[in-house]
Amino acid sequence: MRNEVLDKEFEEAVARVNAYTDPFPADVLLKLYAYYKKATNDYGKPRGKKPIINAFKTNALFQVRNVTEEEAKQAYIDLVNTYFLYRE
DSSP states (O other): OHHHHHHHHHHHHHHHHHHOOSOOOHHHHHHHHHHHHHHTTOOOOOOOSSHHHHHHHHHHHHHTTTOOHHHHHHHHHHHHHHHHHTTO
16 A cells, blocks of 8 residues: 555656746756656666766766665655745
């Protein structure tokens, strides 16, 4: 049951991020990127247009290499909730 709740909260957090139209700070974007990729088991290499952006994304993924899928989902949710706490 806990995984179902976590999955639902994660999907809601992703939808909230996708619906937000203002730009996110780069550090927040990189954390969201890494947690999302880890949470969804999407290990494809970064596909940014600029090599430097790909390097930052790769580094962000490297930093979450020892995080489980569930931990990544929870970290993503927590980051989204904290970010929006001060913006609404």
